[in-house]
Amino acid sequence: MFKTDKVSLEELSFAFDARDIANFRAVLEHLKSSKLLTLPEKEVQRVLVGLDEIGRLKLDRKVYGFHVFDSFAEEQGNGYGVELYIRQGDRLEYFCVPPTRDEVYSVSDIVELLKEHSRKTKEIYTGNFPANGIFLGLHETVDRDNPIERDILEEDEIREFERLGIKIIRLYHLI
Numbered sequence: 001m002f003k004t005d006k007v008s009l010e011e012l013s014f015a016f017d018a019r020d021i022a023n024f025r026a027v028l029e030h031l032k033s034s035k036l037l038t039l040p041e042k043e044v045q046r047v048l049v050g051l052d053e054i055g056r057l058k059l060d061r062k063v064y065g066f067h068v069f070d071s072f073a074e075e076q077g078n079g080y081g082v083e084l085y086i087r088q089g090d091r092l093e094y095f096c097v098p099p100t101r102d103e104v105y106s107v108s109d110i111v112e113l114l115k116e117h118s119r120k121t122k123e124i125y126t127g128n129f130p131a132n133g134i135f136l137g138l139h140e141t142v143d144r145d146n147p148i149e150r151d152i153l154e155e156d157e158i159r160e161f162e163r164l165g166i167k168i169i170r171l172y173h174l175i
Helices: 006-015 018-033 041-059 071-076 107-116 155-163
Strands: 063-070 080-088 091-096 123-127 148-151 167-171
Touching: 006 041, 018 041, 018 167, 063 071, 063 155, 080 107, 091 107, 107 155, 155 167
Parallel strands: 063 123, 123 167
Antiparallel strands: 063 080, 063 148, 080 091
C-alpha cells in the first residue's frame, strides 16, 4: 500500500495532517473488521504500524484535551471539567491537570493557566478513546471506587476554547 521505511514515513508525515491519518486508520480498521479488505493481514498490520509511526512523527509534543468527570471532585462541589495532556512519543504526560482530585479545571481555568505560563497552545486534539479504553497510556476510566471518566471534549467546551482562540481538532480515531 505504501512504503514504511523511515524516510518514506517522514515524507508522509509532511503530506498528511492528523485528520488524514486518523481517517485513513479508521477506514482500514473498519474494512478489516468487516472482512472487506483484499490485502493480506500482514500487509494491513504493516500499514497500521506505519500510520502509528506517522502519527508519532506528526503529533509529538502536541496537546490532547478530554472532557472529564471526577466523582471525588463532584463530592467536593463540581466534578465536570477538562484535562490537557502533552504527547511525548508513545505516552501522554500531564499538561493541565489539577494537582489533587478536590477539583477539576474549567476551560477558562485552563486558558488562564496557559497564559500564566506563557504557553502558546493554539490547537488541541480530541477524540473518543479506542475500544480498549486506553490511549497512549491514558485510561478512559480509572479508580473503581471513585471513578474518573474521560471522553471527547463536549460541544460547549469546544465552543469556549474556540471563542478564546484555541482551535480544537476532532479526530474520529485518536492517533
